[in-house]
Amino acid sequence: MCSCLKKGVLNLLLDSFYYKEKGLFLQSLHPGAAVTLILVFLLQVLVFSHPLYLAGSFVVILLTIWAADGLKALKNYLKFALWVVLLVLAINPLVNQSGNTVLWQSPHLPLAGRLSVTLEAVLYGAAMGLRLLNIVVIFCLYNLIVHPDRILNMISRFAHKPALVISLSTRLLPVLAASLNNIREAQQLRGVDFSDGSLKKRVGRYTAMLNVLMISSLEDSLQIAEAMQARAFGSGPRSIYRRDLFRPRDGLCLAGSIFSLGAAVYCIINDLGSYTFFPQLGSLFSNAASLPALGAVLSGLTLPALLSWGWNRCRYLKLKI
């Protein structure tokens, strides 16, 4: 009967999926530099399909997460992501019938006929799983190094209302999670058993709980709106509070990201980042320029993790950047 409860959910939310200030090198980056790094990572894992590129990116992102003291937080992301990746690995070969190298053929199935599992489809699924994993770890890295208020502060220069809405929603997420737990507890102590009865009955109980949450949230939103009005919100044009400094470290990281971006564009133009899966697997090193280009793309992105390592160990570097 014990539930995970307010504190548990709140702690899980705050500890694992929310930014936590630790005074790290990567957290001290200007949000512009940090977001550029994240975007370049994201761009290349979305554009490149070459398994080596995807694997290389994965290693570099892990390295950066390690530099951001995020291996523990990463575990919680991977708990969810690995299941999805396994699902992709299992389903893709069954639905993707392309490829010449047949590994296994099913008996004749009604409607579906004979299903073939090909080596190409298995490896294509693995590459897609790796890409998905890359996206998840990039998201984890983003949460580790970018304070949401700082990024919203940056965005609010161009679109302050959407930024405020996002900020309010972000702030309310743990509040809503806590409220939901309080309501659940209150109902449980009035004899409501959420694990008992048919699915229909259980859905009904959860609906009643969400109903309370909805009513309470509406009442709360009125109070937040009142507090905002009392602090002059909506009384005319606003100014933007800027608190971020641009330091040499930001210039270096930004330069690294831009270099990688340039290298990635070169790869795209020269078709170096793609790989042929069907009908037959292509060679990993079909083009001699593939490996140096990959090195160039990743070197710029590795720079923040290397600087972080140096910043922690070299006093001179710490003072200079």
Next chain:
Amino acid sequence: MPLFKIENLTYYYPDAPRPALQNINLVIEEGEFLLVVGGSGSGKSSLARLLAGLIPDFYGGRIGGRVLFKGQDIRHVDRRSLAGEVGIVFQDPEKQLVMTGVEGEIAFGLENLSLPQAEMFRRVAEILGFFGLARHKTEFTASLSGGQKQKLALASVLAMQPRVLILDEPTSQLDPAAAEEFFNLVRQLNEEMNYTIVLVEQRLERCFHLADRVVIMEQGQIVNVSPPGDSAAWQVANNFSYIPPVAAFFACLKAPVVPLTVKEGRRLLNKYKLFPEQEGKQKVIPAGTAGKAPGGRGAPAVEVKGLWFSYPNGRETLRDINLHIAPGEFVALMGENAAGKTTLLKHLAGLLKPWRGKVLVAGLDPLKVKPRQLARVVGYLSQNPGDYLFQDTVEEELGFTLSNLGLPGNGRVEGMLEKMKLTCCQGFNPRDLSSGERQRVALASVMVQGPQLLLLDEPTRGVDYGLKAGLGSLLRKVAAEGTAVLMVTHDVEFAAEYADRIVMLFDGRIACDGPKHEVLCSSMFYAPQLSRLFRDVRSGVLTLREALEFMGIRKIYPGDCDDSLV
């Protein structure tokens, strides 16, 4: 020219049949400290919102009369300049914080005032330093403690550098030490920076003496405005009870000057040799009012042995808790914010699983029985009564509990409504009721099944003196009928008046546990005002009744002993 001048003001909220404010006339001078007191629904918060320009601008409704701010009708003052001059801090910090981070929250109001970057940076830096929040500046507001959140709410308003600060029950969620710290800050703002303060408050023992004038409100009207000493004397004469115990005590003694602090009171008692007998440090606990010894009647209602608990972040919240509560005992669980009080309550309610140790409630292990079985013996009221209210009528709300537990009606609902004085609103939607009524409905909904253990988490938060007296009397009755009551509270005066026994929890451990006279009289920060007044003279004095009896006065000040729930 006065800062505020309210003339013949009457205000109706939209669709309200009765006015929230009626024929208000009030003048507030610059630098004044005004304390506004009154019962629930008396119009205190409406007055605060009126002065902040939120009524009628935000709420709408009908308004007659006018409010002048520095000689100008407040409705014609530009909203931005008004917000820059008048700041308001509300009761619940959770519902006034807008941004995710601390620094962003302080800057929010400044951005709205469209201040230049350099000015904003200077103000944010100054405020962070003044409030000691600099090391929290990059933290999420959600991760702050209740006290820190309230401090942040005040800091965010003060960064706007208003001339007037309106505080609407700002300490209702703070423990006594944090509330003391908050009021010290407010006093500093008033005395050293000439801020005009309008404070709406229920817990008066820490702020009554700070005020220049006390405004008493009733049914939307101002019934008295006078300096605190005069206000205390007037209230005693007119049966009002918005007075801290020391002032009430001297007003009952008909002292020529009513002292407002323990220090002034001690001086007066010594000057006029008012103590009937000096007993030194002799410990005397008045007969019949001392706490009952644990283990009185039948099987224990609560039995906790060697309880340890940590949340997933690894912090040990409860450490080696041993607790025994007998049926019919009324126990107050006290201690600083985040000491583990609510966590302990949740273990008794079967909502948390101990890491080590044993918890038994009425002989049952809360984790080994079905929710339905446990709910029959445990009633649990959390801090927010709103979490309990979702049925269309009050009657259905109580019926919901009974039907979940498979218990027959047999007049239980009607009986409970009668007991809680809710019969008049049994057909109303619970959410349309006043805050005091809502709380009673929520309490009724967890008591209708007749539990053997009643767990209450800060039931007096934001509740006025009159309602508190009613709630206290009701809980004593419930305890007298054999239900064990365990109540988490920061309200020292309430615990002193109604509980039998006090358990103090500090940093997850029980620091002391004993009869209320023993525990509270020997405490420094958790001692009620009158206990501090009589320290070293007469031990065992906690309440006004006991103090007056000690002085040989049998007649009890009526406002203090109001048993009505209305």
